[in-house]
Amino acid sequence: DIQMTQSPSTLSSSVGDTVTITCRATESIGTWVAWYQHKPGNAPKLLIYKASNLESGVPARFSGSGSGPEFTLTISSLQPDDFATYYCQQYDSASRRYTFGQGTKVEIK
Amino acid sequence: QVQLQESGPGLVRPSETLSLTCTVSGSSIAGRYWSWIRLPPGQGLEWIGYVYYTGNTNLNPSLKSRVTMSVDTSKSQFSLRLTSVTAADTAIYFCARVGRGEANDYWGLGTLVTVSS
Numbered sequence: 313d314i315q316m317t318q319s320p321s322t323l324s325s326s327v328g329d330t331v332t333i334t335c336r337a338t339e340s341i342g343t344w345v346a347w348y349q350h351k352p353g354n355a356p357k358l359l360i361y362k363a364s365n366l367e368s369g370v371p372a373r374f375s376g377s378g379s380g381p382e383f384t385l386t387i388s389s390l391q392p393d394d395f396a397t398y399y400c401q402q403y404d405s406a407s408r409r410y411t412f413g414q415g416t417k418v419e420i421k
Numbered sequence: 422q423v424q425l426q427e428s429g430p431g432l433v434r435p436s437e438t439l440s441l442t443c444t445v446s447g448s449s450i451a452g453r454y455w456s457w458i459r460l461p462p463g464q465g466l467e468w469i470g471y472v473y474y475t476g477n478t479n480l481n482p483s484l485k486s487r488v489t490m491s492v493d494t495s496k497s498q499f500s501l502r503l504t505s506v507t508a509a510d511t512a513i514y515f516c517a518r519v520g521r522g523e524a525n526d527y528w529g530l531g532t533l534v535t536v537s538s
Contacts, residue, residue: 346525355515357528358526362524365521
């Protein structure tokens with residue numbers, strides 16, 4: 313099965329910073345990658361689908377890029393509401409299965 | 422708007438069966454795939470599997486032998502059964518809808534299931 317290696321596991325940043333999170337797949341997966349934001353007690357929130365498409369209602373400071381095997385999520389001008397854990401997710405169109413990255417906790421410096 | 426809500430026991434004894442239901446509102450069950458995903462304490466998200474409205478499923482190979490998923494379109498619900506649970510199955514269980522780009526676009530708030538005697 314395809315694995316996703318997400319880095320870093322923790323990221324300490326300040327309001328206004330630009331942060332980048334990376335996911336690398338063990339095989340080429342086209343652009344079937346999504347990014348989610350999760351805060352404890354809340355439902356995970358879809359930010360980006362198909363590697364670079366911004367989900368409706370998500371602020372434009374979130375952006376995604378890349379194609380198999382490396383993908384990035386960039387948050388420009390970090391806001392207080394952005395401190396959370398972020399996950400990448402890949403969809404393998406051959407097996408029709410999903411895998412999540414290990415998660416990146418973005419915390420206040 | 423689309424809403425999903427998980428329901429089921431919060432405590433399950435070891436070796437018994439975990440059963441959860443997800444109730445969907447604001448979206449038809451028909452024509453879509455519906456996911457189950459869990460978050461064990463201190464760990465990351467784990468995909469359990471998905472069920473199509475016809476009842477077809479695709480499951481995580483690591484859990485496949487213990488998982489059953491089903492759909493009740495008349496009640497706008499889909500369900501998860503996980504047999505022979507252990508403490509390692511303690512987690513927040515989420516249900517979600519598969520949308521554009523095969524991403525999970527709507528999620529429930531999740532329900533904590535603890536496996537303990």
